[in-house]
Amino acid sequence: MTFLSGGFLLLVLGLLTVYYILPRRFRYLVLLAGSLAFYALAGKGYLPFLLVTVVTVYGTARLLGRSLQRQKAYVAEHKKDLSREALTAYKKAQGRKRNILFLLCLLVNLGLLGALKYTAFLLSALRAPFQVHWVLPLGISFYTFQSLGYLMDVKRGKYPPEDNFLKYALFASFFPQMIQGPISRYDSLSETLYGGANFDFDRLGRGLVRILWGAAKKLLVADRLAPGLALLFGAEADSFRGGWVLLGMVLYALRLYADFTGGIDMALGVGELFGVTLAENFDRPYLSKNIEEYWTRWHMTMGSWFRDYLFYPLNVSKPFLRWTKALRGRFGNGFLSRLPLYGATLLVWLATGVWHGAGWNYALWGLTNGLVILLSLTLKPLYEGFHSRFPGLKATGGYGAFETIRTFLLLCLIRLWDCYAGPRGVWRAFSSLFTTFNYGAVARGLSVLGLSGGAWAIVLSMAALMLLVSLLKGEGSFRTRFINTPWKLWLAALALLLLCLLLGAYGPGYTASDFIYGQF
Amino acid sequence: MKRNRWIAPVFTLVLAGLLLWGLGRLVRPKYASGVTLEGSMVENWYTHRNEGHQVLFVGDCEVYESFSPVTLFEEFGATSYIRGSAQQLMWQSYYLLSEMLKVETPRAVVLSVCSLRYAEPQSEAYNRMTLDGMRLSKEKFEAVRASLTEGESEISYYLPLLRYHDRLFELTAEDTLYLFQGPELTYNGYLMRTEQVPYTRLPAAPALQEPSFGDKPVEYLNRIVSLCREKDIALILVKSPCLYPAWYPEWDLWLADYAEQNRVEYINAIPLMEDMGIDLSTDTYDGGIHLNVYGAEKYTRWLGEHLKERGLIEDQRLDPVAAAQYSDLSERYAREKRAKAEVDG
Numbered sequence: 001m002t003f004l005s006g007g008f009l010l011l012v013l014g015l016l017t018v019y020y021i022l023p024r025r026f027r028y029l030v031l032l033a034g035s036l037a038f039y040a041l042a043g044k045g046y047l048p049f050l051l052v053t054v055v056t057v058y059g060t061a062r063l064l065g066r067s068l069q070r071q072k073a074y075v076a077e078h079k080k081d082l083s084r085e086a087l088t089a090y091k092k093a094q095g096r097k098r099n100i101l102f103l104l105c106l107l108v109n110l111g112l113l114g115a116l117k118y119t120a121f122l123l124s125a126l127r128a129p130f131q132v133h134w135v136l137p138l139g140i141s142f143y144t145f146q147s148l149g150y151l152m153d154v155k156r157g158k159y160p161p162e163d164n165f166l167k168y169a170l171f172a173s174f175f176p177q178m179i180q181g182p183i184s185r186y187d188s189l190s191e192t193l194y195g196g197a198n199f200d201f202d203r204l205g206r207g208l209v210r211i212l213w214g215a216a217k218k219l220l221v222a223d224r225l226a227p228g229l230a231l232l233f234g235a236e237a238d239s240f241r242g243g244w245v246l247l248g249m250v251l252y253a254l255r256l257y258a259d260f261t262g263g264i265d266m267a268l269g270v271g272e273l274f275g276v277t278l279a280e281n282f283d284r285p286y287l288s289k290n291i292e293e294y295w296t297r298w299h300m301t302m303g304s305w306f307r308d309y310l311f312y313p314l315n316v317s318k319p320f321l322r323w324t325k326a327l328r329g330r331f332g333n334g335f336l337s338r339l340p341l342y343g344a345t346l347l348v349w350l351a352t353g354v355w356h357g358a359g360w361n362y363a364l365w366g367l368t369n370g371l372v373i374l375l376s377l378t379l380k381p382l383y384e385g386f387h388s389r390f391p392g393l394k395a396t397g398g399y400g401a402f403e404t405i406r407t408f409l410l411l412c413l414i415r416l417w418d419c420y421a422g423p424r425g426v427w428r429a430f431s432s433l434f435t436t437f438n439y440g441a442v443a444r445g446l447s448v449l450g451l452s453g454g455a456w457a458i459v460l461s462m463a464a465l466m467l468l469v470s471l472l473k474g475e476g477s478f479r480t481r482f483i484n485t486p487w488k489l490w491l492a493a494l495a496l497l498l499l500c501l502l503l504g505a506y507g508p509g510y511t512a513s514d515f516i517y518g519q520f
Numbered sequence: 521m522k523r524n525r526w527i528a529p530v531f532t533l534v535l536a537g538l539l540l541w542g543l544g545r546l547v548r549p550k551y552a553s554g555v556t557l558e559g560s561m562v563e564n565w566y567t568h569r570n571e572g573h574q575v576l577f578v579g580d581c582e583v584y585e586s587f588s589p590v591t592l593f594e595e596f597g598a599t600s601y602i603r604g605s606a607q608q609l610m611w612q613s614y615y616l617l618s619e620m621l622k623v624e625t626p627r628a629v630v631l632s633v634c635s636l637r638y639a640e641p642q643s644e645a646y647n648r649m650t651l652d653g654m655r656l657s658k659e660k661f662e663a664v665r666a667s668l669t670e671g672e673s674e675i676s677y678y679l680p681l682l683r684y685h686d687r688l689f690e691l692t693a694e695d696t697l698y699l700f701q702g703p704e705l706t707y708n709g710y711l712m713r714t715e716q717v718p719y720t721r722l723p724a725a726p727a728l729q730e731p732s733f734g735d736k737p738v739e740y741l742n743r744i745v746s747l748c749r750e751k752d753i754a755l756i757l758v759k760s761p762c763l764y765p766a767w768y769p770e771w772d773l774w775l776a777d778y779a780e781q782n783r784v785e786y787i788n789a790i791p792l793m794e795d796m797g798i799d800l801s802t803d804t805y806d807g808g809i810h811l812n813v814y815g816a817e818k819y820t821r822w823l824g825e826h827l828k829e830r831g832l833i834e835d836q837r838l839d840p841v842a843a844a845q846y847s848d849l850s851e852r853y854a855r856e857k858r859a860k861a862e863v864d865g
Contacts, residue, residue: 006673006674006675200525201525201526201528201529202525204529205528205529452689454689486525486527486528486529487528489528490528490529490531490532491528491532493532494532494535494536494539497536498539498543501540501681501682501685502543502681502685502688503685503688504685506682506685507673507676507682507683507685507686508644508671508683
């Protein structure tokens with residue numbers, strides 16, 4: 001079941017009706033029932049895996065919370081009669097117990113994720129004489145990470161665990177975020193998730209506009225480009241070189257943006273219908289001026305998850321601190337003393353790559369991102385030296401545009417890992433950019449991508465509209481700035497609905513492709 | 521101010537409904553020209569539903585290209601209407617007839633049994649030509665449910681925009697001309713063909729796998745029998761004189777038994793062609809697969825005599841309402857027959 005299926009529409013309409021009829025205190029139960037129904041309908045055999053995560057994380061978090069509470073009470077009670085060393089020893093012993101619990105839960109959940117997602121790949125990589133074809137539950141990477149983030153927050157004492165099992169189950173399984181995220185944080189989601197919002201036409205309209213805007217991106221751009229891109233990167237990829245590679249990587253960036261942000265818009269919009277505020281996942285990423293900035297604006301909830309729950313803990317872990325100290329003592333503040341930081345960065349990027357999928361390409365894609373970021377960090381003094389010689393340059397609009405385009409092309413190049421099979425395929429495509437100058441032939445042969453003149457006009461007009469909305473929205477929300485009266489809101493919803501229905505790529509002739517990020 | 525928040529959404533909802541309906545009508549194929557004229561025929565009946573027909577014909581090409589209501593009126597004074605479409609399946613005939621019998625009270629229903637051969641839905645294209653023309657009703661809902669082929673979207677039968685939105689770039693003048701009412705290309709449901717392509721040879725019939733018909737078409741045939749019995753309407757099952765695809769003797773026997781058991785009439789017109797005067801060197805437009813207008817008129821004359829003998833029709837030629845209905849129709853019919861015959865040479 002996807003956002004654009006009749007089943008999903010019926011589910012949301014049914015849930016909305018019951019949700020606003022029931023008293024507020026029962027409304028979260030409607031969302032839970034809907035979420036479980038959605039998940040059960042999404043695929044045969046998915047639900048037990050989700051329930052394992054819900055039960056183990058809920059139980060572990062409760063035990064961790066209780067242990068922290070007990071420790072707090074013990075420390076308060078014995079502060080005066082026990083020595084500092086005795087208290088520290090007690091805390092350490094308690095901490096060890098919590099670590100064991102935490103690691104066990106981590107093992108179960110990451111083990112489940114790893115086994116389901118990577119076993120087939122590993123067996124094939126190891127040339128095992130047999131293969132497995134296990135089911136990969138929808139959104140397992142998203143809900144596992146969301147649940148483990150919650151567990152780590154509880155372990156750190158950031159907030160107490162949720163006592164109500166059903167409320168926790170809803171947090172882990174809230175259906176709009178199961179297809180492709182965002183990866184929510186408990187402290188920011190719980191208030192609206194359990195609050196049971198009052199019925200409000202305006203909020204309904206805002207949610208609808210967001211859903212339809214997401215659908216328009218997907219139907220008018222992503223799905224229209226999908227067949228052409230499948231041709232460029234498919235079995236015949238070797239016959240599309242040079243200009244085709246450049247065209248393919250730019251169109252792929254456009255498609256990925258439309259597909260992923262479109263899906264997130266729909267998820268957030270559905271949440272808004274129920275008064276639930278899900279975390280924003282994008283902040284005009286293609287306007288970034290460097291790759292590091294891009295990764296703070298693209299798939300933000302995943303980036304911040306890796307930062308908060310992997311990168312920072314890794315950097316402040318005892319082995320890493322010891323390593324850094326040893327290197328600093330020996331080499332001062334030079335390049336070599338930063339090796340632990342570089343190592344942690346690459347490790348996090350490797351994990352990010354592997355999170356996206358089972359395959360060498362994903363790992364190499366992650367590592368390339370990490371290397372580019374490290375390279376730009378290392379070269380920072382050079383840039384700064386250059387800009388100190390030309391101080392006015394950075395403030396000019398032209399230079400800003402250059403940085404944006406450079407960053408965009410760089411991330412398109414990195415995504416070649418996403419598009420072609422294996423390092424050899426990526427290398428052939430990449431090198432052809434500098435050896436095959438067939439741009440005239442590409443311009444004349446665009447029709448092979450299967451898009452008519454009208455379809456190109458639709459894709460390009462919608463891309464221009466997406467850019468315009470990005471530029472106009474500034475820091476705030478486009479809807480708050482420009483669609484701010486009930487009439488504007490509802491007529492915008494109608495216009496978007498017609499746009500989707502009339503100009504979208506769907507129905508026979510198109511396999512409304514599943515969301516790309518749904519695979520993760 | 522807060523109290524009036526519902527006005528904008530309600531207005532938008534109404535406007536959306538109207539636009540979806542209007543745009544759906546705009547992009548839906550009109551079947552006004554080209555080779556698939558049959559797609560507009562099911563809808564045409566709504567214009568004629570209150571004319572009080574004595575005989576209703578239901579089925580596939582073996583009725584809408586085999587019987588001429590104009591001939592039946594001109595020679596016997598019987599009013600009639602054909603509600604047929606290409607490869608109209610038995611369950612579709614049942615739902616179309618059910619819908620007709622809500623407003624019509626005919627004396628006889630003539631049903632083509634040719635489609636009994638199809639146990640399952642065959643193709644979306646034929647489904648569309650039959651079902652798109654039905655107005656929203658319980659019958660349409662059930663007909664769609666019974667007819668869907670794999671991969672078809674049910675909702676697009678009620679919101680045609682979902683199916684035909686890509687036609688937005690292919691719209692022609694016909695799409696606006698027939699926006700609110702489809703083209704009337706038939707003569708009370710009869711699609712006239714005047715070409716003469718003599719019968720020479722047809723592909724050999726493959727060996728029959730199953731001597732009876734599928735459960736599903738038989739179930740709907742039973743329902744048609746019950747429906748007609750309930751309404752006290754004489755049901756006549758016909759196999760028209762069309763030689764392809766093959767009509768096996770086993771099927772003929774099965775139907776003869778069935779008709780006897782259910783006290784309905786079954787006519788296999790293939791062996792009666794000589795009595796009817798049908799000559800397949802002149803009376804078929806495609807080498808024996810379908811009758812042309814000359815064959816259809818002969819077949820209709822024969823059936824008219826039969827209906828008259830059974831007392832199922834009465835002469836309404838002196839009835840001013842019926843005469844008025846048929847005068848324009850007959851004139852248009854004769855004109856087209858002449859014109860087409862001239863073109864055909």
